[in-house]
């Protein structure tokens with residue numbers, strides 16, 4: 001694919017509406033979070049989900065070493081949170097987290113939170129697919145989900 005075709009491919013993919021998540025993990029007592037819309041359900045039994053991360057990401061090695069992580073589905077009120085976690089090394093001092101028994105950190109005030117164990121990592125093209133077993137879930141029925149379409153939030 002030449003440059004024009006890649007641009008066209010990206011534009012085509014942007015026509016698919018997704019939700020927006022932030023995937024959080026811990027490494028050496030530091031917490032990391034990254035905005036991710038490649039999240040998808042994979043299997044009901046066992047309960048599996050997946051997402052993919054670019055192999056060029058500044059924190060890819062941290063995610064590759066993660067055993068446990070959280071997938072936090074953002075609400076319409078969390079556009080700023082999405083933009084914040086799409087930056088390199090986002091500051092965490094103003095972020096409210098809660099944690100589970102595996103010491104996984106979750107974002108507060110989300111539509112849903114999934115606590116996961118990474119069971120497989122598959123390298124394909126310039127991304128790595130993370131296959132995760134869901135260990136615990138939390139939902140908030142009162143919140144509406146944030147959507148992403150055509151490179152804009154809805």
Ligand SMILES: Cc1cc2nc3c(=O)[nH]c(=O)nc-3n(C[C@H](O)[C@H](O)[C@H](O)COP(=O)(O)O)c2cc1C
Nearest residue numbers: 034035036037038052053054057058059085086088
């Ligand atoms: C709405 C939205 C969805 C995104 N989804 C993904 C994704 O699924 N996978 C990914 O690797 N990066 C995704 N990104 C980009 C990352 O959040 C981040 O900007 C990128 O990884 C560069 O920062 P880094 O080098 O620190 O990782 C998304 C960004 C936005 C704003």
